[in-house]
Amino acid sequence: MIIDFHAHPGYAHELAAQRQEVAAILQEAAFHGVAWVCLSSLADWSASPTPEAVRTGNDAVLALVAEHPDHLIPFCYVNPVHTGAALEELDRCVAAGAAGVKLWIACKLDEECVRPVLDRAAGLRLPVLQHCSNRPPREHTTPADAAAAAARHPETQIVLAHSAFFGDEGFAEIAPYANVHADFAGSEPEALLVERGVRWLGAERVLFGTDTPIRSFGSSLGRAYEAKLSARERALILGGNAQRLLGRSFAR
Amino acid sequence: MRFDAAAYLGEWPFFELRGTVAALRRSMVRTQVTHALVSPLQGFFQADPTPANAKLLRALAGHGNLYAAPILNPKMANWEQQLAEVAGNPQVRAVRLAPGFHGYACEAAGALAEAAGARRRPVIVQTKFQDRRNHPPLANMPEVPIGEALDLAASLPAVRFVLAAMHRAELTGAGARIAALPNVWMDMSHLDGLACVRQAAEAVGFERVLLGTCWPFFYATSALLKVSEAQLPRREQGAILGGNARRLFRIR
Numbered sequence: 001m002i003i004d005f006h007a008h009p010g011y012a013h014e015l016a017a018q019r020q021e022v023a024a025i026l027q028e029a030a031f032h033g034v035a036w037v038c039l040s041s042l043a044d045w046s047a048s049p050t051p052e053a054v055r056t057g058n059d060a061v062l063a064l065v066a067e068h069p070d071h072l073i074p075f076c077y078v079n080p081v082h083t084g085a086a087l088e089e090l091d092r093c094v095a096a097g098a099a100g101v102k103l104w105i106a107c108k109l110d111e112e113c114v115r116p117v118l119d120r121a122a123g124l125r126l127p128v129l130q131h132c133s134n135r136p137p138r139e140h141t142t143p144a145d146a147a148a149a150a151a152r153h154p155e156t157q158i159v160l161a162h163s164a165f166f167g168d169e170g171f172a173e174i175a176p177y178a179n180v181h182a183d184f185a186g187s188e189p190e191a192l193l194v195e196r197g198v199r200w201l202g203a204e205r206v207l208f209g210t211d212t213p214i215r216s217f218g219s220s221l222g223r224a225y226e227a228k229l230s231a232r233e234r235a236l237i238l239g240g241n242a243q244r245l246l247g248r249s250f251a252r
Numbered sequence: 253m254r255f256d257a258a259a260y261l262g263e264w265p266f267f268e269l270r271g272t273v274a275a276l277r278r279s280m281v282r283t284q285v286t287h288a289l290v291s292p293l294q295g296f297f298q299a300d301p302t303p304a305n306a307k308l309l310r311a312l313a314g315h316g317n318l319y320a321a322p323i324l325n326p327k328m329a330n331w332e333q334q335l336a337e338v339a340g341n342p343q344v345r346a347v348r349l350a351p352g353f354h355g356y357a358c359e360a361a362g363a364l365a366e367a368a369g370a371r372r373r374p375v376i377v378q379t380k381f382q383d384r385r386n387h388p389p390l391a392n393m394p395e396v397p398i399g400e401a402l403d404l405a406a407s408l409p410a411v412r413f414v415l416a417a418m419h420r421a422e423l424t425g426a427g428a429r430i431a432a433l434p435n436v437w438m439d440m441s442h443l444d445g446l447a448c449v450r451q452a453a454e455a456v457g458f459e460r461v462l463l464g465t466c467w468p469f470f471y472a473t474s475a476l477l478k479v480s481e482a483q484l485p486r487r488e489q490g491a492i493l494g495g496n497a498r499r500l501f502r503i504r
Contacts, residue, residue: 164386188444189470190382191269191467191471215446216444216445217477217481218477218481
């Protein structure tokens, strides 16, 4: 069972264009035997979108999931800078079936405005997928920020995206926090990244994700298939860990 | 035939990575790649790539399905001698230029490219290698503007050029120009994103796209999966996987 933990419905704002993109995503997913795709909006792709833009983006994701309920898993994107609106939006999306929370670059994970969101996610038992990089100018969430947040919110399951953009330094920072995981989405297929993630975190804390349509399924799957892993480790990374974090079985 | 037009031997200085002939052969078996064109990683980092090229040629000697693309640097005053030496080896089927690593504009390589063409060796222009966001702080290698490389190719129509490591986004501006230059090919090693290989085949023509894994720096499986997910007609897929390279590099 392969689950892509990290996908978006493309750059377009219009639902019709997103529908086309998602159809292409699902075609490529099916080609590779990827059973489920976790889909999250990034609203209007502005760094700190308004609550209205966030809601519009989530509405599109929910509509797309309704059209493909057997293949897409909705994540709710929120902008914690608008804390009250973010919590309302989270509740609204969860009522509509959202199974995870997506945070991007509006603020850093350890900022005060995010804390109620992390608490609410823990209460709802939703994993939080957080964009992450420690590359200069370090204006987005870094692994160190995530480690600080994880220490403060040990009940919240946090998945840091784009582990190629923090590598060994970042793995070392998050390694002590069992509630912090890492995906290898959204980067070139640099060799040994998966093995390094497993070495630092254990296979139970590494997840397959693509960041499609920015990246291809083949690019990301090639890492999971080629990495020197046991069959058990590979199964965890490709879908077992996602099922555990999402709190349900996705057997077909 | 599956022909990898972008394989490497040697070590990467910024994390534990070592490409040996034995490991390359194991990777080729795993990915069903039958032939490979190999360059020395150290040649990117050394102003005088002569020792790296010599080491490469020694390693490849006796391996009939492995071919060499030594790295040459036109800033070395003796580049003509270096070219003559490597071109005397029948395993050398191309030369690779690395303007970003060695610090020159593409036009500065005109005489070298012309001389390589006169020796019936295609000229590979390495437009980038590692995602620039992951460059080590002390080694920031600028990317080569695709337009510069294409200007060079346009000025030498008798010389065959390969643009290595183009990104999908670069196809938008350069695809039509590549298609209009019959002496230009591209490898797909760094293409990524949904349906990226199909997009490249449509932009420049499937006859101009070469399989490139960037092994050992990338997981080689990713490149093969990117080609397969394009779901091209058998003839087009076969051309990309090996037919184009066989003709370009004159492999019997």
